[in-house]
Amino acid sequence: MNNKRYFILFLFLCAILFGQNKASINASIKTAKMLERRGDVDGAIAIYEAVLFKDPKNHRTIRDLKSLFKKNQRYEDGIHFIRERLIHSPNDIQLYSELGEFHFLNDQQNEAKAVWVAGTEKFKNNRSYYRIMVSLYGRFSLDQEMLSLLDTGREKFGQSFMAYEAGIYYQTRRVYDKAMDQFILHLSHEPKQNGIIQRRILLMSDDEDAVPIIEKKLKIASQEYPEILLNVLSEFYFKQQEYDRAFDVKKEGSKSGKPNLNDWLAFANECRKEGQYEVSIEAYNFILGYKINSNMAGKALLGLAQTFEDQIIPAHESHLIPYFFDNNLFFEDPFQVNSSISPEHLESSLALYDSLLISLPKSPLLAEAYFRLGEIKYRILQDFDQAYALLHKAMQNKPDKKLRLKITLRIADVLMAKGQAKEAMGFLERQLKRNYLPAIEQKKILVHFLTDEPDSTLKIVQSSFLSLSPVDPSFNDLMELKNILTQYYENDSSGKLAFLHFIKAEWYLRQRKIGDAIKEFQYLAEEMPGAKIIPLANLRKGLLHYRLKEYDKALVLALALDGTPLADRGIILAGQLYETKILDMEKAMEQ
Template identity: 20%
Template sequence: MQIRGLVLPLLSVLLSIGWTVNSLAQRGETDIKFRLAQSYERSGDFESALKLYQELHQKDSTNAAIAEALRRLYVQLKRYDEAIVLMQSLLLVTPNDIGLLTQLASIFALKSDEPKALEVWERAIAVDTKNEITYRLVANSMTQSRLFDRAIAIYARGRSALGNSTLFTSDIAYLYSMMMNYREATREYLNLIRQNPNQLGYVQSRIAMYTGREGGLELTTHVVEEAVNNDPGNVQLHQLLAWLYMEARHFDKAYYVYKLIDAKSNASGNELYNFAERALREKAYTTAAKTFQDVIQLYPKFPHRAQAKFGYARTLEEADAAIDTLKLFGDKNPFGEKSDEEAKPRFSNAIIAYDDIIREFPSTEIAARSLLRIAILKQEKFFDLDGARSSLEILQRDYARFPSIANEARLRLGDVFFILGDLQKAESQYQMVAGKGPLINEHQERATVRLAELRYFQGLFPEALEKLKALTANPLSNATNDALSLQLFIQENMKPNDAALREFAKADLRKRQNKLSEALKYFESLVQTYPNTDIVDETLMNIGDILTQMKRYGEAIATYEKMLKDFPQSIALERTLMKMGEVYERGLYDKTKAIGSYEQLLKLYPNSIYVNEARKRIREMRGDNI
């Protein structure tokens, strides 16, 4: 009895140990086979991997890892029917597993059986129609099957079923943009902004991905305009619209939007000021001027008022700056404006604007900069030398604590004295800037060039050359080119004597002083008096240039032609041909003759520095599509 009583528990313990050992052994074998199958799969031996997975699945059809591996392999080997059977068998156990259902649907899609796939996706949705995750899983599965339009429809259904029109906004927008449906994508992104205004930056970055595409910017702008009209109180929508206008360089439209933004966001002019600065940088002068003016007038206590006013004045000034890159006729472009009178009112406004700054912010650096600009405008645009002189003298007197501006003023004042014919005073100004020590800054170098030029105009050629020596030694200086060309000109024309050069310098002085008629007489007299000197070709060119500046284009052309004919060896001929082309093109508006001159330049001087410009102009006039 006692033994029997012991045997039974012992037996049961032994059986239990045996079962456990067996079970552990089986599990160990399963693990080994599973790992082996995985390594087959990794090495690309899918058939061997499949056999093992099938065997393991047969033994344990409830193991999710094995089932998943088997599904993966079936799909990999395109054995879609077997994959479907597998998924269906799994679904028998858990019929409402949305993950399994979406996988099954994807396999039908892979098999190109879209109706079946849709049926299964519908089953998945039916499992839990009130859950956001359901729609997300189904739509993701459809997206993976690259059925983007269906995925969008599912998201939309989800919104409606859950009664939340803001759900899935980012997902839907992204899908629309992928499908290049920019209109709908933008609408969704606008929803995102409405939900969360802080998303403006994100939305802008997403929209930027398609505004560069064909039609993308126009479509997007149209949609945002509609949105702004329907919701005029939404500042972020206005900001987005302004950004789109600026992308399209419609600064005029952006201006109105920024006015609204500034008002609605209580920015007190900050938004407008930043916009004006950008418009100025982008050379949208009209808009920039208007915006700066708004800031000044609407926000009298704007913290950067001085800068806004200076920005306004600069805008007025720069709007008129016609750039002549070749500078064939010096700093003054004889074709830039139809008449100086046309440009004057704009420059006058700029002067008024600068004056205003000086009055409101006296003794400041910005006032000094404004005064300098006034002096420059008076000197260069109005030829009001007394006015320029007066401004520059005030600068010297009242603003000496801004050395860079003061030095610039001195140089300019020297120039004014020079043009007024007071060479002594001019020299004194230049000398003050140049100093007596080594040349260490640009102002000093420019002043030294001016001093050398003064010596040249006075006929003191050796002294001029001496001054130039210091400048030509420094190849990095901006003044070196001017110095070198004057040095070369003097050296070449001093021999055998400097009589002709002296006469030339006198004429050149008048030309520089803008006394064109006088200069013309001097140059013409030089041609008569010294017809056989080397300087005659340069003289003829100067005559042609003066005639061009006097807008006597026909006579200018005749002079240039005489030069071509009489001085075929002159080094100035290529420049002369270029000038002829420009007079024909921009003065006489004769395209045929202009092209002829440029062609002649290409033919005779194929290595000239002007060939690229000549080619470009010919092609522009021909209307070539280059």
């Protein structure tokens, strides 16, 4: 028991002495740093040497002292110091390289090279020594010495040894042909590190001078190593925005072995993001041409649908002001889009797409793929029956909550487009019973507005404010709808009838019947010219003519708003027409 107590006491005293010694050393190092900053180099050296006398293996002091010798060009002192260290640490590879470095800095190049050659012989089986020396040779631009060292190392460790590091060395010096030789050498022997080399090559291609060199080197090397380098060449062409060549080269590379379909999917997605839709479609179809699992097939089909959808561009006119409740969910036009592909081509592409969906096993991405296909059928092709069928398939494939809401709202839109108001109302009521969501309630209000008596709609709108916060995104939309109902739905029979004709025109617009809507507005203006809603109806009609590029008719209606509560909008619309469509700047300035 006493022996154990004495042992613990001994350890405790040793810890105290060690702590004191460490604290003393740290204080000495701080003093040396202070003297160094003041310019007292000799004083700093003396303190560092005293610390090393107490603690010969204090790495921080050794590092700081070598740094001090270099910084103050005390190369002879550095050489003497490192030679002394080597006596006690003859196998320290860092010391060997640094001894040669001090000789080199001291203009003793022969001595430096002799030390480095001796080190290479001594540590010829040590990879770390080669890495240290390649970095050092690079710093001093000793190209021949570096190549000689690499030859020695590659005899020991393989032909691609340190090719990546050598490539970076040449790249930083803009010696692009040699950099490419090293990168290709690395890739040919270490294909699993394709990613890091590819990123380096693509980074190098930012320099215009490097582009023709990279292309030439890759084209030559890809003939010998097609399965490795054709994909790199494809990525190079992609970055140069030569998308067709990127696709062709990638396809050629797939002939030499089993294609990496994940890589192909990434390529197709990137082409789509770059707006290269034809190349993107070809890439997705390439993937779908293979026997693949349902998850990969679902991703490819979803990407294909997104490619079609991305070509459907919202046809938002850059108006000077919001003329008619722009972005209000009760007056928005879901069909106001353009497509950069012809309906015929779109139909044939979608037929292929639909057949692939039918043959596809269950996939978690099917719901979204069906939804996107339904969107195109609804918004572009106005094939409402097909859109309805596809949206129901989307609903049956277990969409997540966010997608389910989108599908629900679009099904209601499709039913309205088919003129089936009762079916739309019934569908929305069933969905609300299942899961109450404000967006579904607002879509239900839209159906009421377009098909019910205005008095009934107004009561529903007013009651909805009881459960709606003013910060809710739909609050302003509902307030605008309420204002229209209270402002334009007059008490007399003529005013009520006029409002019903206005609503009927809006109902036609929801069915993509623009011509019928214009006729309804025209009938309203001719038969009930004194109705309060006439200026609003004329503005709406004028904007429809604007969309149809019937600018003269739109201008007549804009000018007809003079003297009405909407005169300011008429003036601005007329000015915009004169300036941007009719191209009469003099008339535009008069507005």
